[in-house]
Amino acid sequence: MADTPNPDIIYTKVDEAPELASASLLPIIENFASAAGITVGTRNISLAGRILAAFPECLTEAQRVNDDLADLGELVKSPDANVIKLPNISASGPQLEAAIRELQEQGHALPDYPSDPATDAEKDVRARYDAIKGSAVNPVLREGNSDRRAAAAVKSFAQNNPHRMGDWSSDSKTRVASMNGGDFRSNETSATLADAATAKIVLTGADGAETVLKDGVSYPAGTVVDATYMSAAALDSFLADEIEKTKAEGVLFSLHLKATMMKVSDPIIFGHAVKQWLKPVFDKFGAELDAAGVNPNAGLGALLERVSDKPEILAAIEAVRAERPPMYMVDSDRGITNLHVPSDVIIDASMPALIRSGGKGWGPDNKEHDAVCVIPDDSYAPVYDEAIKFFKENGKLDPATAGTVQNIGLMAQKAEEYGSHPTTFEIPADGTVRMELDDGTVLHEHAVQAGDIWRSASARKAPIEDWVNLAIERQKATGFRAIFWLDETRAHDAELIKYVRPLLEAKGVADKFEIMAPREATRASLETITRGENTIAITGNVLRDYLTDLFPILELATSAKMLSIVKLMNGGGLFETGAGGSAPKHVQQLQSENHLRWDSLGEFCALGESLKFLAEVHDNARARILGEAAEKATQGILDNGRSPSRKVGEPDNRDSHYWFARYWAEALAAQTDNPTLAEEFAPMAKALAENEAKITGELAAAQGKPADIGGYYHPDPEKLAAVMRPSATLNGIIG
Ligand SMILES: NC(=O)C1=CN([C@@H]2O[C@H](COP(=O)(O)OP(=O)(O)OC[C@H]3O[C@@H](n4cnc5c(N)ncnc54)[C@H](OP(=O)(O)O)[C@@H]3O)[C@@H](O)[C@H]2O)C=CC1
Numbered sequence: 001m002a003d004t005p006n007p008d009i010i011y012t013k014v015d016e017a018p019e020l021a022s023a024s025l026l027p028i029i030e031n032f033a034s035a036a037g038i039t040v041g042t043r044n045i046s047l048a049g050r051i052l053a054a055f056p057e058c059l060t061e062a063q064r065v066n067d068d069l070a071d072l073g074e075l076v077k078s079p080d081a082n083v084i085k086l087p088n089i090s091a092s093g094p095q096l097e098a099a100i101r102e103l104q105e106q107g108h109a110l111p112d113y114p115s116d117p118a119t120d121a122e123k124d125v126r127a128r129y130d131a132i133k134g135s136a137v138n139p140v141l142r143e144g145n146s147d148r149r150a151a152a153a154v155k156s157f158a159q160n161n162p163h164r165m166g167d168w169s170s171d172s173k174t175r176v177a178s179m180n181g182g183d184f185r186s187n188e189t190s191a192t193l194a195d196a197a198t199a200k201i202v203l204t205g206a207d208g209a210e211t212v213l214k215d216g217v218s219y220p221a222g223t224v225v226d227a228t229y230m231s232a233a234a235l236d237s238f239l240a241d242e243i244e245k246t247k248a249e250g251v252l253f254s255l256h257l258k259a260t261m262m263k264v265s266d267p268i269i270f271g272h273a274v275k276q277w278l279k280p281v282f283d284k285f286g287a288e289l290d291a292a293g294v295n296p297n298a299g300l301g302a303l304l305e306r307v308s309d310k311p312e313i314l315a316a317i318e319a320v321r322a323e324r325p326p327m328y329m330v331d332s333d334r335g336i337t338n339l340h341v342p343s344d345v346i347i348d349a350s351m352p353a354l355i356r357s358g359g360k361g362w363g364p365d366n367k368e369h370d371a372v373c374v375i376p377d378d379s380y381a382p383v384y385d386e387a388i389k390f391f392k393e394n395g396k397l398d399p400a401t402a403g404t405v406q407n408i409g410l411m412a413q414k415a416e417e418y419g420s421h422p423t424t425f426e427i428p429a430d431g432t433v434r435m436e437l438d439d440g441t442v443l444h445e446h447a448v449q450a451g452d453i454w455r456s457a458s459a460r461k462a463p464i465e466d467w468v469n470l471a472i473e474r475q476k477a478t479g480f481r482a483i484f485w486l487d488e489t490r491a492h493d494a495e496l497i498k499y500v501r502p503l504l505e506a507k508g509v510a511d512k513f514e515i516m517a518p519r520e521a522t523r524a525s526l527e528t529i530t531r532g533e534n535t536i537a538i539t540g541n542v543l544r545d546y547l548t549d550l551f552p553i554l555e556l557a558t559s560a561k562m563l564s565i566v567k568l569m570n571g572g573g574l575f576e577t578g579a580g581g582s583a584p585k586h587v588q589q590l591q592s593e594n595h596l597r598w599d600s601l602g603e604f605c606a607l608g609e610s611l612k613f614l615a616e617v618h619d620n621a622r623a624r625i626l627g628e629a630a631e632k633a634t635q636g637i638l639d640n641g642r643s644p645s646r647k648v649g650e651p652d653n654r655d656s657h658y659w660f661a662r663y664w665a666e667a668l669a670a671q672t673d674n675p676t677l678a679e680e681f682a683p684m685a686k687a688l689a690e691n692e693a694k695i696t697g698e699l700a701a702a703q704g705k706p707a708d709i710g711g712y713y714h715p716d717p718e719k720l721a722a723v724m725r726p727s728a729t730l731n732g733i734i735g
Pocket residue numbers: 086087088089090091138260261343344345346349350558559560578579580581582583584585586597598599600602
């Protein structure tokens with residue numbers, strides 16, 4: 001159940017590394033807030049929490065959990081919302097199944113994930129699990145558009161302490177490969193609805209038989225509705241070609257998708273790559289693989305498990321592997337390849353990391369190599385292609401002198417691909433897909449073949465207008481060069497431009513904005529920041545996601561330090577912590593050597609913003625003081641180099657929280673606006689300073705051995721607290 005009826009601030013309970021960090025940071029935040037009369041509550045949006053909330057009838061009374069995501073989904077539509085949102089798992093199939101297994105082992109009588117549902121009951125279970133898969137949280141909570149940028153202090157810290165960047169050489173063989181047709185980009189059609197409408201999506205087979213793929217999709221007037229498809233045949237031949245070309249070029253083969261956020265289309269594309277990679281095996285043993293329950297969309301890892309008792313198939317796989325180019329590795333020590341798990345390589349983080357390291361990826365030999373980066377759909381691939389060309393021509397970016405690229409992203413009300421999950425289909429038979437409105441108008445029509453991936457996405461008028469207005473506001477506040485990353489030759493973008501231009505004209509600011517296709521905008525932005533100047537990228541949803549990892553990773557080394565504000569359309573505030581994810585690798589490190597390298601700077605920044613928002617909206621003076629002091633503490637972390645180190649034995653996440661608490665208490669004790677608060681925090685500031693050696697010693701002593709947190713997806717709260725709060729002295733002072 002929700003723990004506090006109406007807390008001033010809601011802090012989300014999530015998964016993996018940020019959840020580990022919360023076990024140490026949240027008690028500090030709660031303590032400071034309560035001393036200032038501010039309530040902080042938590043809401044559980046973790047993968048495990050969402051699974052448990054979906055199956056109350058399978059659980060004992062004590063095991064049941066409230067559907068906090070549903071509650072939060074309502075809250076973000078109210079002006080009172082003040083939510084600090086940490087990154088959560090957007091689960092791929094294998095992750096969802098692993099989480100279910102772990103919960104079952106802990107004694108939760110959950111049903112297995114039905115891979116082939118036959119009965120109505122199984123279909124119901126499958127539908128409930130599928131709703132939890134992928135990006136199931138962010139589209140619900142993001143009821144506003146996105147404003148992501150590095151805070152001034154964070155940017156200047158990065159310029160003064162530039163991170164190491166890999167060198168780019170002009171003869172690097174690294175390149176991006178994307179389809180020359182037959183992809184989502186080239187098949188897209190788009191229309192803006194003059195009136196509100198309800199649509200159905202119908203497949204008419206070659207024999208005239210009609211299948212309704214989806215009925216009753218309703219749109220308000222002014223919605224931009226797109227439809228497109230990726231040809232399975234074109235995809236397969238592209239993949240087969242690129243595997244061959246990569247081999248000839250003597251570099252690594254890599255595939256970059258977003259199988260989490262694009263939870264329906266991208267796992268299918270991933271499955272095509274697995275099948276093409278192992279084509280001779282699928283050709284020869286197709287029936288046996290089917291019988292063994294192999295689903296290529298779940299990856300090579302799951303496939304190998306399914307055939308572990310079939311030596312003939314294993315030998316055939318080995319023979320194919322020997323013929324293939326070396327693959328880009330996720331973990332070369334453990335033999336985990338790019339194709340093992342669909343959620344291991346996620347394009348927004350993977351491509352920037354490769355570009356930051358000079359176009360290199362890890363190979364099976366545990367060494368860095370150039371790579372072919374396969375990004376099948378050409379809608380957004382040109383961004384990476386152009387960035388790679390730019391660095392080959394100009395050499396690496398210098399973070400000491402580079403300006404910044406900020407982002408204003410369209411995402412409210414499930415804009416663009418975010419809302420496409422219920423209207424994406426793997427086409428069962430050759431025919432024609434039509435999207436028909438209730439008045440009989442055929443809005444979109446595509447001739448398709450069995451296996452093609454057809455999808456429709458939409459963007460509503462109110463969010464589009466809000467997005468343009470947010471861009472105008474940010475441009476006015478900064479004076480930066482501002483570019484709408486829209487391609488007038490792409491169907492969807494052409495419809496958006498019809499909104500953007502008149503809105504800019506009406507506000508008299510058209511001369512302050514440029515409109516450029518992603519490729520040109522990438523080059524223009526890189527040229528701008530190379531000169532030490534700044535720019536705002538105003539983008540759709542997918543580029544919001546891609547760019548807010550790409551530029552931060554180049555400029556700051558990580559997107560974890562980003563300020564990520566969602567000004568909710570109905571007046572509330574959603575403060576996301578950084579622009580990165582939940583860093584699974586960090587959990588493994590904690591489990592093996594009790595060192596957590598997670599950097600909570602995103603949480604610190606979001607906390608400051610959330611408190612300042614509380615102060616403004618509720619005219620709460622103590623929240624303002626607490627927020628300003630939190631900002632000073634964040635500055636203290638940067639100025640004094642108190643961020644976590646990556647290596648065991650050196651200060652980690654827990655140490656940085658000690659320093660954050662100390663700087664926060666010191667700033668509160670030093671301020672003169674509210675002497676009562678100052679008096680309240682003075683003893684804590686003193687105790688934290690006096691016990692520095694003891695606390696850091698206790699924290700250091702905990703490191704260097706395995707840590708047991710009682711579960712990966714559903715850790716034991718007591719074990720987690722014991723691991724993450726190992727300093728009795730610090731705990732005594734914080735309370
Ligand atoms: N807002 C959200 O809810 C988001 C959720 N996700 C989800 O997160 C999971 C993992 O995604 P993935 O693509 O691997 O990306 P991540 O951003 O989690 O990880 C990529 C790498 O970024 C670095 N990193 C990220 N955050 C931090 C941090 N706070 N401190 C230090 N380093 C950090 C780490 O590098 P290193 O290992 O070198 O230290 C990490 O391995 C997926 O389930 C995904 O769906 C992803 C993005 C946003």
